[in-house]
Amino acid sequence: xxxxxxxxxxxxxxxxxxxELRCNYSYGATPYLFWYVQSxxxxxxxxxxxxxxxxLVQGIKGFEAEFKRSQSSFNLRKPSVHWSxxxxxxxxxxxxxxDKIIFGKGTRLxxxx
Amino acid sequence: xAGVSQSPSNKVTEKGKDVELRCDPISGHTALYWxxxxxxxxxxxxxxxxxxSAPDKSGLPSDRFSAERTGESVSTLTIxxxxxxxxxxxxxxxxxxxxxLMAPYEQYFxxxxxxxxx
Numbered sequence: 001x002x003x004x005x006x007x008x009x010x011x012x013x014x015x016x017x018x019x020e021l022r023c024n025y026s027y028g029a030t031p032y033l034f035w036y037v038q039s040x041x042x043x044x045x046x047x048x049x050x051x052x053x054x055x056l057v058q059g060i061k062g063f064e065a066e067f068k069r070s071q072s073s074f075n076l077r078k079p080s081v082h083w084s085x086x087x088x089x090x091x092x093x094x095x096x097x098x099d100k101i102i103f104g105k106g107t108r109l110x111x112x113x
Numbered sequence: 114x115a116g117v118s119q120s121p122s123n124k125v126t127e128k129g130k131d132v133e134l135r136c137d138p139i140s141g142h143t144a145l146y147w148x149x150x151x152x153x154x155x156x157x158x159x160x161x162x163x164x165x166s167a168p169d170k171s172g173l174p175s176d177r178f179s180a181e182r183t184g185e186s187v188s189t190l191t192i193x194x195x196x197x198x199x200x201x202x203x204x205x206x207x208x209x210x211x212x213x214l215m216a217p218y219e220q221y222f223x224x225x226x227x228x229x230x231x
Binding site for chain 2: 045049103104105
């Protein structure tokens with residue numbers, strides 16, 4: 001069965017600094033990968049997804065993620081964070097169509113002014 | 114169009130009472146998911162409905178939890194004899210066919226129901 005691990009429970013970065021949130025997955029075949037964001041008091045919103053093709057995917061709000069099959073990773077990056085990026089970030093993995101999507105436990109991002 | 118809606122938005126109940134939480138998915142979405150999110154925690158999968166297939170109930174934490182879905186529309190999550198540890202936000206999500214063949218569906222989340230058991 002597929003699984004996803006987000007090793008960092010909390011991450012703190014300064015406003016304007018670069019960001020990388022880690023995500024590792026476990027699945028025997030090609031995974032389908034997602035990043036969601038949950039801002040305080042808000043519902044979950046899809047940031048980006050990877051299904052196939054180019055391993056570097058662009059998302060909303062200036063985020064990108066890179067699929068690395070050799071490392072079983074799908075890390076989320078942003079060159080320069082803004083205070084409004086403070087939120088909880090969830091990585092998720094799916095297998096084939098009709099299978100449920102499994103979420104990681106999340107990484108809470110804190111932004112220092 | 115309208116997104117996923119959930120009701121009530123907040124529910125306070127006494128320990129031992131039964132509660133029903135409702136989810137209205139986006140029209141045309143064949144899959145529906147329920148998750149539980151305890152304060153400061155990640156998403157805990159509860160149950161998954163896909164079309165007319167038997168639901169995946171593997172995440173339900175006890176037999177006090179059950180869920181139903183009428184066709185491809187509304188779903189109800191029922192918690193019987195509520196306990197204080199059931200206090201959490203209950204999230205519903207629905208999904209539609211993705212653009213990629215055989216790709217899993219991306220999920221659209223409702224705002225959640227905050228359940229407090231006193």
